[in-house]
Amino acid sequence: MENFRNLLLGAGLAVAALTSCAGGGQSAVETVSGLNPANFDTTLNGKKTELITIKNSNGMEVCLTNYGGRVVSICVPDKDGKPTDVVLGYDNIKQYADTLNSPSDYGSSVGRYANRIKDSKIVVDGKTYQLRANDNENCLHGGGNTGWLNKVYDVQEKTDSSVTFAITAPDGENGFPGTVKATATYVVKSNNTLDITFGATTDKETVVNMTNHSYFNLNGDPSKEGVDQVMYINADKFTPADAKYIPTGEIKEVTGTPMDFRKAHAIGETIVDTTYDQIRNATGYDHNWCLNTFKDGKGDDTQVAASLYSPKTGILLEVFTNEPGIQVYTGNFQGTGIACKHGIKYPKHVSVCFESQKYPDSPTKIVAKTKGWEISNPYLKPGEKYYSHLVYKFSVK
Numbered sequence: 001m002e003n004f005r006n007l008l009l010g011a012g013l014a015v016a017a018l019t020s021c022a023g024g025g026q027s028a029v030e031t032v033s034g035l036n037p038a039n040f041d042t043t044l045n046g047k048k049t050e051l052i053t054i055k056n057s058n059g060m061e062v063c064l065t066n067y068g069g070r071v072v073s074i075c076v077p078d079k080d081g082k083p084t085d086v087v088l089g090y091d092n093i094k095q096y097a098d099t100l101n102s103p104s105d106y107g108s109s110v111g112r113y114a115n116r117i118k119d120s121k122i123v124v125d126g127k128t129y130q131l132r133a134n135d136n137e138n139c140l141h142g143g144g145n146t147g148w149l150n151k152v153y154d155v156q157e158k159t160d161s162s163v164t165f166a167i168t169a170p171d172g173e174n175g176f177p178g179t180v181k182a183t184a185t186y187v188v189k190s191n192n193t194l195d196i197t198f199g200a201t202t203d204k205e206t207v208v209n210m211t212n213h214s215y216f217n218l219n220g221d222p223s224k225e226g227v228d229q230v231m232y233i234n235a236d237k238f239t240p241a242d243a244k245y246i247p248t249g250e251i252k253e254v255t256g257t258p259m260d261f262r263k264a265h266a267i268g269e270t271i272v273d274t275t276y277d278q279i280r281n282a283t284g285y286d287h288n289w290c291l292n293t294f295k296d297g298k299g300d301d302t303q304v305a306a307s308l309y310s311p312k313t314g315i316l317l318e319v320f321t322n323e324p325g326i327q328v329y330t331g332n333f334q335g336t337g338i339a340c341k342h343g344i345k346y347p348k349h350v351s352v353c354f355e356s357q358k359y360p361d362s363p364t365k366i367v368a369k370t371k372g373w374e375i376s377n378p379y380l381k382p383g384e385k386y387y388s389h390l391v392y393k394f395s396v397k
Helices: 093-097 277-282 362-367
Strands: 018-020 042-044 047-049 051-055 061-065 070-077 083-085 108-110 121-124 127-130 154-158 162-169 180-189 193-202 211-213 230-233 235-239 286-291 306-309 315-321 325-329 352-357 386-396
Touching (some): 277 286
Antiparallel strands (some): 018 042, 121 127, 154 162, 180 193, 230 306, 235 286
C-alpha cells in the first residue's frame, strides 16, 4: 500500500549477508503454482529461510516463506477447475531480500504496527517515543525495511495444512517500547479458506497492529490491470486521508462518493474519478474503511467484511475479520518495471490488498481523544494477549 521509494528512506537490508544454499545443480519438485523450493533455501543474516507448502484435498495450495512470514502463492481452482495463482510476489528469496532493487511488502505478516503513524511518534503511558521514519516523516509498517516484514521468522510449528511463524521484537526496535513476542498462524481449511491468526504479548506497554499484506489478482493474468475485478466493502464510513496518507481524523459517510462499495461493482467504474480528492491524492484506492461488522467494541468475523470477484475466472474471494477497519489498496505504485513471479512485470492497478487492522494512526488519534477512534485502541499491556483474526475464503461463482 505504500510508495516503494519512501519505503527505502534511511535504510537498506544487508543483502551481502544473503548466502544461497540452493544450487549445485540440484533440482526440486515444483509446487502447483510453479515455485521451486530450492530458490527459497537460504541463510539470511544467520537464519535459515525456506518455502513451506500447505494445502487441502480440494485443490487449494498455499506457499509461504518465513522471510517476513510471507504468503508467496495461493493456488485455487477457477470455474473450469484450473489451478490459478491469485497473489503477487517473487519466485525466489533473493528478490524478497533485496530491498534496494526489488522492495516489496508482498504477502508479508506486518508488525509491530501495520499502516502509518503520523510524525513517527507515539505516546505510551505518558512518555513520547520517536519511531523510525520511513515514509516521508511518518512511520509505515513498523519501520519498513527494518520492520517485521523483512525479518526471518522462526518456524514454530507446521503440518500439511498449517504453519505458525514466531518472532521476538526487542524493546526499542525502530523506537517502539517493549519486548514483543508475536505469532502468525496460517491454516488451509477444507472449504478453500486461508485462516490467519495473529497473536502477541509484551513485557512493557506498547502498540500492536498486525495484518497480512497479500496482493490479490483473481483474473489469472497479472500482466494486465485488475480494475475489472468486482469489489464489495461492508462499510458505511471511511477515514479520509491527507496527501501523505495520514487520516485527517474525520470519519465520513461513503454515500454519494466513489468510496461506496456497499453494492459490488467493478473497481474501474470509480477509480477513474480523479475529481475526488481522495482518489486523486492516492492515484487510486489506499484507504481505511470502518467496517459494519464491528459493533459494540467487537468484530463479527462470521460476516463478510469485503469481497473481490473475477468475471474472467469465476473466482470469488470473501474476507472476514474481527478488526474494526480494513485498508484497501489497489496497487497504485505497481508498474515499476521489476520482473516478478515467473518474470511477469506487474502494471499499475493490477491487484487489491485487504489489510484488516486498527485504523491508521490510531495511537495519535487515541491520545488526542478524536471522536470515533476509541474503538480502534492499539495499546497492549503486560499480561494482555493481542488477538487478530483474518480469513480469506475462496470459491467459484
